[in-house]
Each structure stands twice: as C-alpha cells, then as structure tokens.
Amino acid sequence: MQQPTAVECRHVSKYFYVHDEGAAGEDDSAGSHAVAGSNGRWRGVAGRLATIIGRLRRPPRKVAAVQDLSLSVRRGEIFGIIGPNGSGKSTLVRLLSTLLLPDEGSIHVFGRDVVAEQREVRRLINRVSVEAAFFKKLSALENLSYAARLYDLPPKEARERAIDILRRMGLPRAKLDAPLEDLSRGMQQKVAIARALFTAPVLLLLDEPTTGLDPRSKREVQDFVQELHDQHDATVLLTTHDMQEAERLCGRIAFLKDGRLVAMGTPEELKRSRPGREMSLEELFFELTGSEWRPHEEAEVEES
Numbered sequence: 001m002q003q004p005t006a007v008e009c010r011h012v013s014k015y016f017y018v019h020d021e022g023a024a025g026e027d028d029s030a031g032s033h034a035v036a037g038s039n040g041r042w043r044g045v046a047g048r049l050a051t052i053i054g055r056l057r058r059p060p061r062k063v064a065a066v067q068d069l070s071l072s073v074r075r076g077e078i079f080g081i082i083g084p085n086g087s088g089k090s091t092l093v094r095l096l097s098t099l100l101l102p103d104e105g106s107i108h109v110f111g112r113d114v115v116a117e118q119r120e121v122r123r124l125i126n127r128v129s130v131e132a133a134f135f136k137k138l139s140a141l142e143n144l145s146y147a148a149r150l151y152d153l154p155p156k157e158a159r160e161r162a163i164d165i166l167r168r169m170g171l172p173r174a175k176l177d178a179p180l181e182d183l184s185r186g187m188q189q190k191v192a193i194a195r196a197l198f199t200a201p202v203l204l205l206l207d208e209p210t211t212g213l214d215p216r217s218k219r220e221v222q223d224f225v226q227e228l229h230d231q232h233d234a235t236v237l238l239t240t241h242d243m244q245e246a247e248r249l250c251g252r253i254a255f256l257k258d259g260r261l262v263a264m265g266t267p268e269e270l271k272r273s274r275p276g277r278e279m280s281l282e283e284l285f286f287e288l289t290g291s292e293w294r295p296h297e298e299a300e301v302e303e304s
C-alpha cells in the first residue's frame with residue numbers, strides 16, 4: 001500500500017477579520033491630552049467612547065493570511081517555508097498543528113484530516129516554539145522530565161532519557177540543573193527541539209527555529225535539526241528568513257507572498273528557475289516578493 005504523504009494541503013485558505021485601530025477620522029487625542037478639571041476629563045471620556053463606537057460600527061476588514069495554498073511534503077523531507085513578514089508562514093504552521101482551522105480547502109497530516117481527526121493529528125506532530133514551550137525557572141532536566149511524563153513515561157525512565165538527550169546535545173553536566181533562563185537562547189532552542197525526541201514525532205514543525213541566535217548557536221541548532229532528521233526518521237517543516245539556512249537544510253523550499261505560494265522546488269531548481277540565468281535564493285526572493293524589504297501589506301480580500 002502507498003504511504004500517505006506527510007502533509008497534503010489542498011486549496012487551503014485562512015481569513016482573519018481585523019478592526020483597524022485609529023483610522024482616519026478618529027481622534028484619540030481628546031483622551032490622552034485631557035485638560036485638568038472635570039470638563040476636560042468628560043471630554044476625554046466622551047472622545048474615547050466615540051472612538052470605540054466608531055470602531056464597532058465599521059465592518060471589520062477581511063484579511064487572507066493563507067490563500068488557495070496547495071502543497072505536499074513527503075515523508076522524511078526537511079521542507080522550508082520562506083516569505084516576508086506577514087506572508088502567512090506562522091498561520092500555515094498553526095493550521096498544520098490544528099491550532100487554527102482552515103476556512104477553505106483541506107489539510108491532511110499522514111492521511112489524517114486536521115479538522116475531523118484533530119487528536120490523531122496532534123499525536124503525529126510536534127510544534128516547537130521556544131517562547132511558549134518552557135517553565136523558565138525550572139532546569140532543562142526538569143523541563144524535559146516533565147515533558148516525558150506527559151507522554152506517559154515512568155518518572156525514572158523519563159529522567160534517564162532526559163539526561164541522555166541533554167548529554168547528547170552537548171549540555172555540560174553542570175548545566176543540567178541550572179534554571180533554563182540561565183542558558184543561552186541557542187541552548188534553550190535546542191532543549192525545545194530535543195523535547196520532540198520523546199514522542200518519536202513524525203512531523204516536526206519549527207517556526208523560525210534560529211531567529212535571534214548568534215552564528216555559532218544558529219549553526220548548532222541547524223546541525224541538531226539535521227541530526228534529528230537523519231537519525232529519527234522525522235519529517236521537518238520549518239519556516240525561516242534565512243536563505244542560507246534554507247539552502248543548507250531543506251530538500252525543498254516553498255516561497256510565500258501574501259499568503260500565496262509563489263514558487264516551490266529544491267534549492268537548485270529554484271536557483272535555475274529563470275531561463276538563461278542562475279541566481280541566488282536571496283535574489284529570487286527579492287524578485288518574487290518585490291525588490292526591497294518593505295513593511296508588509298496585508299492581503300485584503302474584497303467582499304463580494
């Protein structure tokens with residue numbers, strides 16, 4: 001029987017409804033500059049009230065975070081998602097991890113539907129987010145042991161496996177019991193990713209795993225992801241702003257812009273995707289997403 005693909009997205013769209021803050025015609029200044037005395041204060045309150053009522057009256061804008069996106073990730077791939085700020089990368093990761101539900105289209109993770117089979121999907125994935133993942137006052141060992149027990153490992157075995165994993169990651173013995181907040185960000189990120197080892201995760205979702213790390217920590221985390229992938233038969237989907245990282249780690253890369261897929265292929269295919277010339281991934285990025293970095297424009301949807 002044919003193995004299901006790791007991730008299968010078909011015509012997926014996700015919309016958000018946003019109320020604009022302080023749009024033209026509204027003036028909050030009455031509140032912030034209330035002159036002393038009760039008259040001024042009342043004018044301030046009335047001004048703020050008018051602003052709130054104005055906001056509620058205006059219909060929210062519909063923003064497409066992900067639009068008609070179709071892609072599949074094969075089992076055992078390291079698959080990269082690249083795109084400017086606001087292009088929909090995190091939304092896609094949250095859709096895959098069932099934190100958000102698609103408004104249109106379908107998503108399957110190893111053949112399981114993210115809407116109808118959320119529990120099963122959650123067992124198959126591990127989303128790593130260093131900020132949210134930890135109790136920073138507890139040590140790395142305590143954090144990992146705790147995580148292991150969530151997966152029903154007996155306490156003794158949980159501790160032994162946690163020590164084993166942390167030592168393999170190169171964490172010195174003396175640091176095992178140090179509060180996590182005393183470790184470098186790179187080390188914290190590695191601990192976050194290492195946590196995934198307890199579940200033999202079939203799909204690892206890494207949202208910008210190396211953002212904010214110094215070059216050495218970045219390289220260590222990248223090596224660790226590679227090792228995890230090589231030794232644990234994990235499929236990895238990662239988002240990144242770093243073209244070198246994508247080229248180094250990823251078998252295939254998808255470029256997103258305004259929630260849409262604008263290019264996909266191996267790094268080599270992408271670099272040769274323009275007839276007659278070879279370009280770097282960075283050059284291709286600029287070509288696909290506009291020649292300059294700019295504050296992101298939301299992909300607004302016309303209501304029919």
Ligand SMILES: Nc1ncnc2c1ncn2[C@@H]1O[C@H](COP(=O)(O)OP(=O)(O)OP(=O)(O)O)[C@@H](O)[C@H]1O
Nearest residue numbers: 016018065084085086087088089090091092298299
């Ligand atoms: N909870 C939300 N409510 C309203 N709009 C949202 C929400 N989450 C995301 N968006 C909007 O959806 C679009 C895609 O956002 P998303 O965070 O997925 O982009 P991203 O590519 O991950 O950006 P970054 O690189 O900055 O992390 C943006 O226009 C964003 O403002």
